Amino acid sequence: MTLDLFEDATPPPWRETIAPGAVVLHGFVHEQGAELLAAVQSVVAEVPWRHMTTPGGYTMSVAMSWCGHGWNSDNHGYRYTQRNPRNGHPWPPIPAILMALVEEAAQQAGFARFVPDACLMNRYDVGSKLSLHQDKDEHDFGAPIVSVSLGLPAVFQFGGLQRGDPAQRIPLAHGDVVVWGGPARLRFHGILPIKAGSHSLVGPHRINITLRKAL
């Protein structure tokens, strides 16, 4: 038997605990990649990708879209929004496939009955990154964050509760899901600059989808 046989094969799903309350479910949505991408595209048709300006005045390298609730950034900080300010309509609902998969992922990570109300989507182009930050604008820290990776691989930085704490570097691939909650809910995290490449479904991008209980 030679290892060559397995070079192009998808590794079986496996689970990696990275901290108390934080788990990577490698390959968890690998089989649903095309369906998830279609769900992302249906949301983006209504909420086009946009590069937001941070409260500090920087333009993010990551482009964002969302559903469930919306997201806004201005010089007062970040906040969730319930309606599209352009037309007063609610934001598009979270696609059913996402609701189902993330409830199952949260359950497997030890967080039963996770019902998110907001979904933020990030599109990373080659070179895009996300600096270390905490997700702390949600009203309910009792619920975890469930984060789905599609497309180009990335290195996820997963730090501690203080910005200066050392951060682990965790490789994430298409189809991986990270869940962090409980004692890990407020850990700092980020994404190192995306390396050049092209993914068979997603092209020269990484798409990350995070599900949250925001309001």
Ligand code: SIN
């Ligand atoms: C985030 O922190 O909101 C996104 C993380 C990621 O892109 O994996």
Ligand code: FE2
């Ligand atoms: Fe985050």
